Amino acid sequence: MSAAATPVRGEHDVLSTLEIAQAAKSAARVLAPLSEPRRNAALEAMAKALEGASAALFAANAEDLKVAGSLTGDEVLSAATLARLKLTEGKLREMVEQVRSVMALPDPLGRTLDAVELDDCDPERSKTQISHSTIAQGNDNKKTSGLHMEKISVPLGVLAVIFEARPDAVTQIAALAIKSGNAVILKPGREVERTATALVRVLRAALEAEGISASAVSLVLGRERVNELLAMHSLVDMVIPRGTKKLVEYVQANTRIPVLGHAEGVCHIYVDRAADEEIALRVIDDAKTDYPAACNAVETVLVHAEIAAEFVPKLAERMRERGVVLHGDVVARAMMGLQSALPVDAWHMEYGELEMAVGIVPSLDEAMEHIHRHGSVHTESVITEDAEVAERFLREVDAASVMHNASTRFADGFRYGFGAEVGISTSKFHARGPVGLDGLTTYKYVVRGAGHVAGDYRGAQGRAFTHRRASEAR
Amino acid sequence: MSAAATPVRGEHDVLSTLEIAQAAKSAARVLAPLSEPRRNAALEAMAKALEGASAALFAANAEDLKVAGSLTGDEVLSAATLARLKLTEGKLREMVEQVRSVMALPDPLGRTLDAVELDDCDPERSKTQISHSTIAQGNDNKKTSGLHMEKISVPLGVLAVIFEARPDAVTQIAALAIKSGNAVILKPGREVERTATALVRVLRAALEAEGISASAVSLVLGRERVNELLAMHSLVDMVIPRGTKKLVEYVQANTRIPVLGHAEGVCHIYVDRAADEEIALRVIDDAKTDYPAACNAVETVLVHAEIAAEFVPKLAERMRERGVVLHGDVVARAMMGLQSALPVDAWHMEYGELEMAVGIVPSLDEAMEHIHRHGSVHTESVITEDAEVAERFLREVDAASVMHNASTRFADGFRYGFGAEVGISTSKFHARGPVGLDGLTTYKYVVRGAGHVAGDYRGAQGRAFTHRRASEAR
Numbered sequence: 014m015s016a017a018a019t020p021v022r023g024e025h026d027v028l029s030t031l032e033i034a035q036a037a038k039s040a041a042r043v044l045a046p047l048s049e050p051r052r053n054a055a056l057e058a059m060a061k062a063l064e065g066a067s068a069a070l071f072a073a074n075a076e077d078l079k080v081a082g083s084l085t086g087d088e089v090l091s092a093a094t095l096a097r098l099k100l101t102e103g104k105l106r107e108m109v110e111q112v113r114s115v116m117a118l119p120d121p122l123g124r125t126l127d128a129v130e131l132d133d134c135d136p137e138r139s140k141t142q143i144s145h146s147t148i149a150q151g152n153d154n155k156k157t158s159g160l161h162m163e164k165i166s167v168p169l170g171v172l173a174v175i176f177e178a179r180p181d182a183v184t185q186i187a188a189l190a191i192k193s194g195n196a197v198i199l200k201p202g203r204e205v206e207r208t209a210t211a212l213v214r215v216l217r218a219a220l221e222a223e224g225i226s227a228s229a230v231s232l233v234l235g236r237e238r239v240n241e242l243l244a245m246h247s248l249v250d251m252v253i254p255r256g257t258k259k260l261v262e263y264v265q266a267n268t269r270i271p272v273l274g275h276a277e278g279v280c281h282i283y284v285d286r287a288a289d290e291e292i293a294l295r296v297i298d299d300a301k302t303d304y305p306a307a308c309n310a311v312e313t314v315l316v317h318a319e320i321a322a323e324f325v326p327k328l329a330e331r332m333r334e335r336g337v338v339l340h341g342d343v344v345a346r347a348m349m350g351l352q353s354a355l356p357v358d359a360w361h362m363e364y365g366e367l368e369m370a371v372g373i374v375p376s377l378d379e380a381m382e383h384i385h386r387h388g389s390v391h392t393e394s395v396i397t398e399d400a401e402v403a404e405r406f407l408r409e410v411d412a413a414s415v416m417h418n419a420s421t422r423f424a425d426g427f428r429y430g431f432g433a434e435v436g437i438s439t440s441k442f443h444a445r446g447p448v449g450l451d452g453l454t455t456y457k458y459v460v461r462g463a464g465h466v467a468g469d470y471r472g473a474q475g476r477a478f479t480h481r482r483a484s485e486a487r
Numbered sequence: 488m489s490a491a492a493t494p495v496r497g498e499h500d501v502l503s504t505l506e507i508a509q510a511a512k513s514a515a516r517v518l519a520p521l522s523e524p525r526r527n528a529a530l531e532a533m534a535k536a537l538e539g540a541s542a543a544l545f546a547a548n549a550e551d552l553k554v555a556g557s558l559t560g561d562e563v564l565s566a567a568t569l570a571r572l573k574l575t576e577g578k579l580r581e582m583v584e585q586v587r588s589v590m591a592l593p594d595p596l597g598r599t600l601d602a603v604e605l606d607d608c609d610p611e612r613s614k615t616q617i618s619h620s621t622i623a624q625g626n627d628n629k630k631t632s633g634l635h636m637e638k639i640s641v642p643l644g645v646l647a648v649i650f651e652a653r654p655d656a657v658t659q660i661a662a663l664a665i666k667s668g669n670a671v672i673l674k675p676g677r678e679v680e681r682t683a684t685a686l687v688r689v690l691r692a693a694l695e696a697e698g699i700s701a702s703a704v705s706l707v708l709g710r711e712r713v714n715e716l717l718a719m720h721s722l723v724d725m726v727i728p729r730g731t732k733k734l735v736e737y738v739q740a741n742t743r744i745p746v747l748g749h750a751e752g753v754c755h756i757y758v759d760r761a762a763d764e765e766i767a768l769r770v771i772d773d774a775k776t777d778y779p780a781a782c783n784a785v786e787t788v789l790v791h792a793e794i795a796a797e798f799v800p801k802l803a804e805r806m807r808e809r810g811v812v813l814h815g816d817v818v819a820r821a822m823m824g825l826q827s828a829l830p831v832d833a834w835h836m837e838y839g840e841l842e843m844a845v846g847i848v849p850s851l852d853e854a855m856e857h858i859h860r861h862g863s864v865h866t867e868s869v870i871t872e873d874a875e876v877a878e879r880f881l882r883e884v885d886a887a888s889v890m891h892n893a894s895t896r897f898a899d900g901f902r903y904g905f906g907a908e909v910g911i912s913t914s915k916f917h918a919r920g921p922v923g924l925d926g927l928t929t930y931k932y933v934v935r936g937a938g939h940v941a942g943d944y945r946g947a948q949g950r951a952f953t954h955r956r957a958s959e960a961r
Binding site: 295385416467 | 952
């Protein structure tokens with residue numbers, strides 16, 4: 014493995030993880046108040062720089078591929094991983110297009126999420142203040158009188174993203190971060206270290222040329238750096254693990270920093286007794302076979318007992334045509350002509366391939382009970398023509414996405430119209446379900462007064478708050 | 488301490504913490520889909536039951552007071568704690584009023600936070616489906632065609648609230664939980680255990696009379712129960728510690744469950760060189776003396792060097808009149824005639840009483856740098872008549888609330904017009920700043936289709952999403 018010895022050079026060689034994180038925090042402070050045109054100009058510079066640096070990028074990628082090719086034994090990469098790792102002309106073009114498409118998204122920052130007039134009057138001023146007020150009028154021409162609160166979207170600060178063998182993850186994540194005014198620290202998988210280093214070098218140069226600190230996009234290499242990052246809860250505002258269930262669970266268990274992501278997607282489709290059979294078959298087929306490795310693919314189908322004898326054999330036939338391996342509870346197995354016993358943990362399994370479990374339930378309530386017991390609060394769908402059943406399912410099932418007569422595969426940022434997807438969250442906090450640029454923002458309350466003090470609003474003789482929302486403004 | 492031996496009886500005697508949390512989770516599932524009238528009826532029943540149970544409540548409180556009075560040595564409670572602990576006719580009346588005022592707040596559940604039409608057409612159905620469709624029409628009369636996504640506010644699930652000696656915390660928290668469709672597990676401070684047990688018994692009976700599971704409001708006693716609750720991240724959705732900085736930090740360090748709260752409020756006021764002196768003095772006076780123990784009281788005042796020689800002596804005079812103990816950096820000390828050295832950690836200190844530090848800064852940038860280094864991202868205010876300085880401060884300072892010419896004391900749920908306050912969050916996640924009922928909710932995506940499958944939207948020949956938002960609907 015001589016190729017592996019080629020050193021990977023970057024700022025990560027000379028700076029500690031702490032220094033990198035501190036520099037990222039400083040860069041984030043400068044990035045946050047930048048106007049949208051400035052942030053978009055940085056994205057355009059990044060796109061152009063990538064186009065201009067293709068030779069260096071392909072050279073770095075060739076080194077990664079050479080190392081990958083020299084691996085032996087357990088370390089040998091799958092064909093799929095090698096394909097993801099390889100940077101092609103087409104892939105680089107797509108990466109550049111993706112940066113420009115993030116640029117075209119609406120600005121997630123500075124949106125007014127709420128606006129309340131707390132009082133419509135200014136406090137009385139003493140005579141000595143008249144001169145000051147006169148000075149003020151020149152500067153402050155958009156100011157209205159009174160006390161006003163606005164809730165404004167702002168960036169989170171510093172993101173740490175831990176990902177695997179994809180070169181395109183570097184440019185996509187960097188673009189999302191810059192668009193949303195966040196600094197980002199990237200930790201790529203070992204396989205893609207040389208390509209990631211070359212990409213980050215190009216992006217940093219582009220940022221600097223636009224007068225933005227290169228520390229807005231940083232790289233760290235090596236597994237020990239992950240643990241250092243996870244401990245920095247005063248510098249890193251969010252960790253986004255993009256990878257295997259094992260990686261996500263490791264990150265969740267080893268940091269106090271909020272984690273955006275999901276460890277698993279065990280999605281269900283419940284076929285009600287009032288289901289349209291054709292819809293049920295179409296939707297299950299799509300939800301299982303459209304992209305079985307996706308987290309929003311279906312893993313378990315629950316069928317109402319009243320229609321099971323008719324429906325389950327048809328489902329089994331359709332699934333077998335599509336090459337799906339089936340499991341089932343004792344009743345479903347009989348209906349599907351299966352001999353094999355139900356695997357242990359079959360109901361908790363994210364198969365991630367053409368494999369699926371079928372269960373028979375006596376009622377909607379039992380179906381929901383099964384989903385709550387075994388599901389991962391990701392995406393759950395009901396197939397029924399009974400509007401009451403549909404509404405109960407949509408209302409009562411606790412999951413990030415709930416669907417009626419539609420494939421679980423629609424739970425996706427692009428399909429929901431968010432433009433770009435940061436990930437899918439099964440947390441109930443901050444961002445739930447498919448997460449777009451908004452998931453990389455928080456908000457702050459901005460209060461504008463003219464010397465207003467809380468003591469004036471105290472007790473029976475105190476002033477009363479007006480609490481008018483913008484829509485109710487006079 | 489014979490009085491302390493009186494046993495405190497409740498369901499917590501016979502059930503394990505796990506059983507209580509599991510029952511709370513089940514209750515939460517039933518509570519979540521309840522209509523607003525049902526939840527409000529439960530709140531009215533709770534208010535009435537409290538009015539009717541005053542004798543039992545005062546008797547339980549008398550026992551708590553007796554135990555409190557028998558404490559010796561380090562355990563002796565302060566006069567302030569005893570006052571908070573004592574249940575009076577007036578306090579009980581206020582508690583009942585508070586339950587009714589929560590009832591009167593707008594429903595935080597079922598709000599449509601976003602709505603996107605993903606497609607305006609249904610997939611083509613085969614002929615065999617016509618009969619099914621005919622059946623469907625009777626039930627499903629509000630259904631329009633196409634694929635639609637809505638983002639709807641829903642409860643979090645199970646809240647665990649750890650609080651101290653206040654009987655009124657029990658009723659306030661229970662009311663907020665029921666209004667927002669959440670189950671709650673209450674862990675009161677040791678001093679208030681008997682009163683809390685009596686209050687919870689009354690509330691549970693009222694819920695049961697309304698056909699709602701008593702497990703929607705549960706009680707656990709004893710410190711070891713806290714650690715058990717903090718470990719239950721699959722059953723408890725949010726922990727709200729209400730108490731000392733020590734309690735909050737303990738909870739934050741010892742759970743993977745999201746924590747709503749803040750460990751400290753080190754708030755700053757920056758007096759710019761273009762400040763209106765009278766406004767600066769009024770605002771600082773209010774921010775420090777209106778309620779010094781509050782987390783939104785000011786702890787540090789930063790003064791621009793150009794006006795310091797004139798302003799700082801006036802500030803010192805005003806603060807001394809109000810009984811405020813002052814600290815300062817070397818320059819400020821000279822201007823205030825102070826001999827004492829600056830205490831170690833003075834800039835990080837949440838004094839919580841009539842005590843304050845004053846620093847001199849050469850520029851707005853240095854002021855913001857100081858705030859970012861020493862602040863707790865809670866509430867920061869700028870006093871200036873220079874609109875440009877104000878806008879830079881409001882935009883660039885990273886804190887939950889930022890203010891211009893207004894007292895930091897306005898950072899409060901009631902003052903912001905939220906009706907009820909759950910707490911103030913200095914986290915950037917989920918809920919930031921003053922948190923009202925909305926902070927006890929999350930959302931889910933609800934998708935309604937007619938057999939739509941993702942495969943139909945794949946590739947160049949696939950259908951295109953319409954992605955129309957409600958406001959742009961035809």
